[in-house]
Amino acid sequence: MDQSSHLSTTLGPEERYRLLVDAVEEYAIYMLDPDGFVISWNSGAQRLKGYAEAEILGRHFSTFYTPDDVRAGAPTRTLNTAQREGRFETEGWRCCKDGRRFWAQVLIHPIRSPAGELLGYAKVTRDLTERRNAEDALRRSEEQFRLLVQAVTDYAIYMLDPTGLITSWNTGAQRIKGYAPDEVIGTNFSRFYRTGDQTRGEPAKALATAASEGRFESEGWRVRKDGSEFWASVVIDPVLDANGSLIGFAKVTRDITEKRRAQQELEQARDALFQAQKLDAIGQLTGGVAHDFNNLLMVVLSSLELLRRRLPADEKLQGLVNNAIQGARRGAALTQRMLSFARRQDLAPxxxxxxxxxxxxxxxxxxxxxxxxxxxxxxxxxxxxxxxxxxxxxxxxxxxxxxxxxxxxxxxxxxxxxxxxxxxxxxxxxxxxxxxxxxxxxxxxxxxxxxxxxxxxxxxxxxxxxxxxxxxxxxxxxxxxxxxxxxxxxxxxxxxxxxxxxxxxxxxxxAVAAESDADGGAKAGERSPPLLVVAVDDDSLVLANTTSMLEDLGHSVITAGSAQDALNLVRGEPAVGLVVSDQVMPGMTGSQLFAVLRKERPELPLILATGYAELPPGLSVFTSKLAKPFDQDQLEAAISRALRVRGWHTRGQGR
Known part of the structure; x- marks a missing residue:
């Protein structure tokens, strides 16, 4: 026979119940008489409240209440409620022998005889202090989180139920969107979308994406209460319960209109810088190509002009040459457009x-x-x-x-x-x-x-x-x-x-600038006197054609392939009456050559021929400029201007 069988045969029912109650240590289980005095005490009660059985039997159960509850009559109301309603259950603070308090769950049942007479009360008490502390901590945490969310004013932070109805609303949401909590709680968050976005079902798509993918994030236009629009950064996260079921959505919105505007301005500035750099590079290339092309056109045009003067009176040949000259001049007009774009044309404002x-x-x-x-x-x-x-x-x-x-x-x-x-x-x-x-x-x-x-x-x-x-x-x-x-x-x-x-x-x-420019021009019908001319150009083809045009105008020509050669020729030949020089040459430019000549031969007429207008600042007004490509008439006009500036006609100088 095992021990349990032995106990069941040797102990009576009352003794077995007493052993069972004493064995329960997590609960204080004890009896009260009809007036509330303790008449039984289990081991759980001793462990929980600190009193030994001998110390507590015969004492009133109000001993376990706080003084405030005793003064308020709580023990008496407790027994009256249990007697009247057949049960009393509550939670509250209770006291231990050592004065320590604990949060107790209390259950009281009245005990009656078969005849219905009240014999006393069965009282069960459980210590729930740890659970209450955890609940208090959770409440404090939730309150702190609520205060934190409410304190955030740069973000609209609010909750949605699974259908998109707004269930909470923070201060930031009110500031950004303009609605007070009582105006939006219970309404659908789609009210913040543009009408077209609502029609396309964008709000529902956002919630569906958040629910299926665990997050929705985007940027777009949103609408405030006053109808104004702002560019929003939006994040929606699903909120799940302990079982993983969807119970709503957490939504965070930020107004980034100014940030977007700043980004757009930065991108526009970058685009403008890139465009400026691109145009500058094209301008540099175009100006250089136009300069070289002008030299080529110079050779073609001057050769055609000289050839036309020497052709026999053959209408067909003359027509072919005229067509060639017309085509070359159209090419010259194109280079002028290129130079104008490159801002290197020679302007006479x-x-x-x-x-x-x-x-x-x-x-x-x-x-x-x-x-x-x-x-x-x-x-x-x-x-x-x-x-x-x-x-x-x-x-x-x-x-x-x-x-x-x-x-x-x-x-x-x-x-x-x-x-x-x-x-x-x-x-x-x-x-x-x-x-x-x-x-x-x-x-x-x-x-x-x-x-x-x-x-x-x-x-x-x-x-x-x-x-x-x-x-x-x-x-x-x-x-x-x-x-x-x-x-x-x-x-x-x-x-x-x-x-x-x-x-x-x-x-x-x-007005003075315009007048001086006009006075420096050639007068119709004038012909310059024969001169000894130094022609300077590093391009042999251009130099040869310039020489031919000068000689055809009746001048004697000495050629130089560089500015230094030209300087040596002028220094060695006092009879030189004119210098016609290209501007862009290796070593020494035409303007640098003229700067030396103005000091050594200040009376000497000078003509600077250039394929484009990037001339150094401060170029002497006594230097006549000639734009390439030029023909014989333009060359003669430039010579006339150069001589007029130096007063050769009035002084009768010449060769």
Whole structure:
């Protein structure tokens, strides 16, 4: 027979129950008489409350209550409730023998006789202090987290239920989106999306992505309470319970409108820098190519001119030579556009009355544009003159008008308008007075992509052979080199407006510059006296043709392949009456040669021939400039100017 069987036979039912109750140490299990005095005490009660059985039997159970609860009558109410309702259950602070308090779960049942007479109370107490402490810690943590979330004002942090309804709302959300908590809690978060995004189901897609992938993150436009929009960074995380079931979403939104604007400005600055570097590189290449091409055209044009003078009176041969000369001159015009784009053309800025210049071009524009284009002008009564090269301005206006004509194949209206503008401060222009010449057409206009590329060199929308892609870059180069600005505006289907901003001429100083330039020119019908000329050029072909043209004009020529050779020739030959030199040469440039000659032979006439206009500052006004490629007539005019500047005609000097 085992021990349990032995106990069941040797012990009565009451003794077995007593042993069972004593064996339970996690609970204080004891009896009270009808008045609340302790009449039994188990080992669990002794362990929990600290009293031995002998110490507590016969004492009132209010001993275990706090003094405040005793004064409030809590023990009496407890027994009355248990007697009346058949049960009493609560949680509260209870006291141990040593004065320590613990959080107790208390259960009291009344005990009655078979006749219903109250015999006492069964009382069970459990120590829940650790659980309460954990709950308090959790509550404190949740409260701290709530305060933390509420304290964040730069982020909108709020909760959604599984369907997208808002269940919480922090201070940051109120600041960013403009809604108070009572205005949004219980409503769907889709209200923050644009109407189009709502129609496309973007809010639901965001929640579906967060639920399926564990996170949703994006940037986009969101709408505030007042209807204004902001660029938002959005993160949505699913919230799961202990079983992994979805119970909602945590949503964090940040207003990054300013950050996005700063990034866009930085990207625009980078693009502008890249564009400027690209155009500068193309300008350097274009200027160099144009310079070399001008030398080649110089040889071709001068050879053709000399050949035409010596041809027999054969109409067919003359026609072929004239065609060749025409083609070479078109090539020269192309190099001028290239140099204009590269800002290396030789400009002769004077005070120009823009309306008067345009009026002088009316007949030519009418012939060029055709009868289908109606030309209109809007000019102020007496606008200030601008400082610009009139020949280059005419070419620019013609280019812009031809572009407008090509944009209106069925005809239309072309308006040339002059307005006086004042610029206080701008990145593209110096402060001051300007005249804006705008040329507007009623053509098809350009889309944004075409407009962005319109002024890039060699970009054209015209067919092969119908455009060089240098017309607008030439205008832009002229404006920049003249101290102004070129602006192109266009909308697809609404025409194009080209604006040429030019600085107003500053009174007497510009007028004097224009007058001195005019006085230094050649007079019609004049012929320079025969001279001993030193011709200088490092290109043997150009040198040979320059020599031929000079000799054909009746001059004697000594050639030099470098500036140093030319300097030695002049020093050794006092009879030299003129020096014609190229500018760009290895070792010593033409302007450096002339600087030496001005000191040694200040009376000597000088002509500087250049393929482009990057001449050093401070070049003497007594130096006559000659743009390559030049023909014999232009050479003769330059010689006449050089002699006039030095007063040779009045002094009768010559060879």
């Amino acid at each position: 004077v005070a120009v009355d823009v309306p008067r210049l345009v009026d002088g071009m009316r007949e030519m524009l009418a012939r060029t544009l055709g009868s289908a284009i109606r030309i209109e002008t809007v000019f102020p009564a007496a606008p200030d003159p601008v400082l610009v090269d009139p020949n280059q301005l005419e070419l620019a206006i013609l280019n812009l008008c031809v572009n407008a004509r090509d944009a209106m194949p069925e005809g239309g209206r072309l308006e040339l308008k002059v307005e006086e503008k004042s610029v206080a401060a701008a990145a593209e222009l110096r402060p001051g007075a300007y005249v804006c010449l705008s040329i507007s057409d009623t053509g098809a206009g350009m889309d944004a992509a075409t407009l962005e590329k319109a002024v890039e060199p060699f970009f054209t929308t015209k067919g092969v052979g119908k455009g060089t892609g240098l017309g607008l870059p030439m205008v832009q180069g002229l404006a920049a080199q003249s101290g102004g600005r070129f602006v192109l505006k266009s909308t697809e289907g609404a025409g194009t407006t080209a604006e040429l901003w030019l600085p107003v001429a500053q009174g007497a100083a510009d």
